[in-house]
Amino acid sequence: MIEKxxxxxxxxxxxxxxxxxERNGHKALVLWFTGLSASGKSTLAHAVxxxxxxxxxxxxxxxxxxxxxxxxxxxxxxxEDREENLRRIGEVSKLMLETGVMVLTAFISPMRRDRExxxxxxxxGDFLEIYCDASIEVCESRDPKGLYKRARAGEIPDFTxxxxxxEAPVNPELRCDTGNDSVDNNVDKVIGMLRQRGAxxx
Amino acid sequence: MIEKxxxxxxxxxxxxxxxxxERNGHKALVLWFTGLSASGKSTLAHAVxxxxxxxxxxxxxxxxxxxxxxxxxxxxxxxEDREENLRRIGEVSKLMLETGVMVLTAFISPMRRDRExxxxxxxxGDFLEIYCDASIEVCESRDPKGLYKRARAGEIPDFTxxxxxxEAPVNPELRCDTGNDSVDNNVDKVIGMLRQRGAxxx
Numbered sequence: 400m401i402e403k404x405x406x407x408x409x410x411x412x413x414x415x416x417x418x419x420x421e422r423n424g425h426k427a428l429v430l431w432f433t434g435l436s437a438s439g440k441s442t443l444a445h446a447v448x449x450x451x452x453x454x455x456x457x458x459x460x461x462x463x464x465x466x467x468x469x470x471x472x473x474x475x476x477x478x479e480d481r482e483e484n485l486r487r488i489g490e491v492s493k494l495m496l497e498t499g500v501m502v503l504t505a506f507i508s509p510m511r512r513d514r515e516x517x518x519x520x521x522x523x524g525d526f527l528e529i530y531c532d533a534s535i536e537v538c539e540s541r542d543p544k545g546l547y548k549r550a551r552a553g554e555i556p557d558f559t560x561x562x563x564x565x566e567a568p569v570n571p572e573l574r575c576d577t578g579n580d581s582v583d584n585n586v587d588k589v590i591g592m593l594r595q596r597g598a599x600x601x
Numbered sequence: 602m603i604e605k606x607x608x609x610x611x612x613x614x615x616x617x618x619x620x621x622x623e624r625n626g627h628k629a630l631v632l633w634f635t636g637l638s639a640s641g642k643s644t645l646a647h648a649v650x651x652x653x654x655x656x657x658x659x660x661x662x663x664x665x666x667x668x669x670x671x672x673x674x675x676x677x678x679x680x681e682d683r684e685e686n687l688r689r690i691g692e693v694s695k696l697m698l699e700t701g702v703m704v705l706t707a708f709i710s711p712m713r714r715d716r717e718x719x720x721x722x723x724x725x726g727d728f729l730e731i732y733c734d735a736s737i738e739v740c741e742s743r744d745p746k747g748l749y750k751r752a753r754a755g756e757i758p759d760f761t762x763x764x765x766x767x768e769a770p771v772n773p774e775l776r777c778d779t780g781n782d783s784v785d786n787n788v789d790k791v792i793g794m795l796r797q798r799g800a801x802x803x
């Protein structure tokens with residue numbers, strides 16, 4: 400079939416985020432996990448994802464593993480590069496929200512200013528900050544990658560909590576005691592918050 | 602409940618792309634639409650998305666509208682910046698594939714080398730190049746944004762097809778005659794290809 404008037408502009412169909420959320424049966428949100436290295440951000444994010452997936456929700460975890468080697472492989476760890484790293488993660492999260500997915504991010508993101516900048520990309524209520532609160536002592540005793548040891552030895556400059564500040568969230572949407580509480584308990588807390596906010600079915 | 606041994610590493614649950622594809626009932630793929638400005642890339646991509654959405658598939662269109670103002674807002678149109686622009690789009694597409702989504706991209710992407718570089722990010726068969734083939738005469742006669750007119754007047758340097766080359770795909774997975782065929786006809790072709798490849802149910 401040959402179209403008679405190829406110049407006529409075809410009305411552009413647009414599948415919206417709302418269409419996708421309705422189909423998926425839950426809201427699209429960003430769950431921004433922040434905390435010290437080894438505070439349990441990634442573990443909690445993946446455990447929450449696992450629970451949400453079993454409930455039929457559409458989810459994705461963004462963390463160093465899938466961002467630093469790809470999208471942000473051109474960036475180092477200077478102050479400027481860290482800012483740009485978080486900016487891109489924020490923008491990718493924003494695109495993913497449009498696909499109807501719950502995005503769970505697990506980055507130290509130590510500076511309040513940087514987290515607020517990412518938050519400002521989203522409509523109110525779409526960005527939920529979850530503080531993975533574990534003391535530096537607990538984190539250092541875990542030290543799964545030996546990073547604290549290396550930082551103490553002066554081998555890693557600007558290491559958060561040792562030689563670089565971590566600015567704890569003042570008013571996060573949720574605080575999880577990842578130093579003392581079990582992972583399952585913290586997952587329950589996150590799921591409870593999502594239910595309370597009407598993001599997932601009660 | 603207080604965990605007795607917070608130092609014990611919790612086994613990380615991982616929801617995989619395969620899990621998501623099984624739930625969604627279709628494969629995750631990149632449909633990379635390439636062609637001249639006004640060749641109908643965006644129109645076709647959105648029309649294909651609309652059809653796929655109605656079939657229950659999970660989709661997302663990446664185009665200048667949602668990329669240039671956000672993730673790539675720091676990039677201009679120099680050769681270097683265009684390359685970086687496409688690199689990031691490729692990396693974002695890769696992340697989105699992990700979420701189980703069919704990604705439809707609509708960018709001129711005039712250089713073979715750049716398209717091949719993006720293709721190389723994906724396992725064989727995950728990246729499908731769709732050539733939106735419309736002659737420069739047809740595109741120029743459409744000129745919905747008046748860009749060709751401005752380019753002819755010398756107001757836009759390095760405009761693809763006028764003062765900058767477009768390297769047509771040599772061996773694309775699909776060629777659509779977007780200069781003469783109707784949008785619906787081309788949508789049928791794309792859907793047919795996806796069925797033939799087993800990406801969506803027959």
